[in-house]
Amino acid sequence: MEDVTYTKGIYTATPGVQKLEDGRFQGVVQLARDDATEPETTVYEVKGVSATVSEALEEAKALAHQILGEIEL
Structure with missing residues (x-):
């Protein structure tokens, strides 16, 4: 599985x-x-x-977006 990354300013x-x-x-x-x-x-x-890897990954992606959205640069 290829790593997915999201960035905002100095945060990844x-x-x-x-x-x-x-x-x-x-x-x-x-x-x-x-x-x-x-x-x-x-x-x-x-x-x-979650019961499946794909469901857990989707939830992790949503959490990543939420965390980055709350960061003020």
Whole structure:
């Protein structure tokens, strides 16, 4: 699966999926700040869980858009 990234100014959000122990999936977003001398990365998790990888990825993409939308430059 090819990585999808979204950017806003100095921030890059990369949505992804993690498999949970019970076999379900949870969307995650890695948010990186690109201007620091030591790059900062924060991981956000989608609140719900999904039965499929594709559903979890779509939820992660939506969360990435929400996070970037809330950032003021």
